Amino acid sequence: MAATGERIFVQAIRRYCASHGIALDVRSGGWLLAMSGHGERHFAFGYDIGLNSAIAHRLANDKSAAAEVLTLEGVPCIPHRLFLNPSMGAHVAGPDWQQAMLMLLAQNPQGVVVKPNEGTSGRAVFKVTNRNELDRAVTEVFSSSLGLVIAPYVEIEDEVRVILLDDKPMTVYRKERPQVVGDGLRTLRELASEAGHDRQLRELTAQEVNAVVPNGEHRILNWRHNLDAGARPVLMEDGEVRAICAQLAVEAAAAIGITFASIDVVRVDDAWRVLEVNSGVMMEALAKLHPELVQATYDAALDRVFGGS
Numbered sequence: 001m002a003a004t005g006e007r008i009f010v011q012a013i014r015r016y017c018a019s020h021g022i023a024l025d026v027r028s029g030g031w032l033l034a035m036s037g038h039g040e041r042h043f044a045f046g047y048d049i050g051l052n053s054a055i056a057h058r059l060a061n062d063k064s065a066a067a068e069v070l071t072l073e074g075v076p077c078i079p080h081r082l083f084l085n086p087s088m089g090a091h092v093a094g095p096d097w098q099q100a101m102l103m104l105l106a107q108n109p110q111g112v113v114v115k116p117n118e119g120t121s122g123r124a125v126f127k128v129t130n131r132n133e134l135d136r137a138v139t140e141v142f143s144s145s146l147g148l149v150i151a152p153y154v155e156i157e158d159e160v161r162v163i164l165l166d167d168k169p170m171t172v173y174r175k176e177r178p179q180v181v182g183d184g185l186r187t188l189r190e191l192a193s194e195a196g197h198d199r200q201l202r203e204l205t206a207q208e209v210n211a212v213v214p215n216g217e218h219r220i221l222n223w224r225h226n227l228d229a230g231a232r233p234v235l236m237e238d239g240e241v242r243a244i245c246a247q248l249a250v251e252a253a254a255a256i257g258i259t260f261a262s263i264d265v266v267r268v269d270d271a272w273r274v275l276e277v278n279s280g281v282m283m284e285a286l287a288k289l290h291p292e293l294v295q296a297t298y299d300a301a302l303d304r305v306f307g308g309s
């Protein structure tokens, strides 16, 4: 967000409209954008620019539905099993949901990840390895979400976001988690503090933060790759890895039938798989480092909205 508090998404649309003779009406505290020009009327809502069909949008926003569709279409992905909130009624959740969750935990000794079925930029995303942690995570997620998903925990070596318009990768970046390198003298707390990563320390144990980090050793401070949680976007240069990620994203988009999307792919055991597909394209954090690229991406999408190529 800018100093005015206005989202980058809104600012980018403002700029496009101003330079293309399109009138813009910003409503609902900036969430609803009404554009009119060239005899056309279009809306943007939230982070949705209006290019995706209703069904593609719904599939993408639902982590379990997206994973099911990708599996059906043979696109490698991280499986996400859906559990509906029992507060909606016993018939909705089914009688065996607790046993089914425990079974998933038993089948995945490395742990499972519990998170809201509709993403929330990394909030309420928990890694759990035992029954107590599972209970706590499930209670927390169900306190604010109607659906919860459980995925096997995987050791992510790299997470890459591909922003795709039709078959074209518009923006491709790696997400670099906050990390420090030890010097054999300072504790993890001191290293993290000096690097401006204080808030990452909250989720670590006292023992972890007070230990001296051996010289040259890398310590990742947060297992999640969300930019909102402190990860840094690093643009990928043309090359083999970028091409593999872009190709996988194109396959995922084709499976879901989505036109404009941001698709997260992860490298696990040296193989790339889809983690999630987002129908809303949010580039707030990226815009701080690469404002022109963000504007160019939204410009291309808006050209498509207004009937351009």
Ligand SMILES: Nc1ncnc2c1ncn2[C@@H]1O[C@H](COP(=O)(O)OP(=O)(O)OP(=O)(O)O)[C@@H](O)[C@H]1O
Pocket: 078, 113, 115, 118, 119, 120, 121, 122, 123, 125, 151, 152, 153, 154, 155, 156, 159, 223, 224, 225, 226, 264, 275, 276, 278
């Ligand atoms: N199964 C998993 N194994 C390991 N790490 C995971 C797994 N699922 C999620 N993560 C980590 O947690 C982060 C957040 O998860 P995810 O992207 O699924 O949810 P979200 O960011 O809250 O959703 P959205 O992006 O739709 O808001 C990922 O970037 C990844 O680093």
Ligand SMILES: [Mg+2]
Pocket: 119, 121, 122, 226, 264, 276
């Ligand atoms: Mg995410």
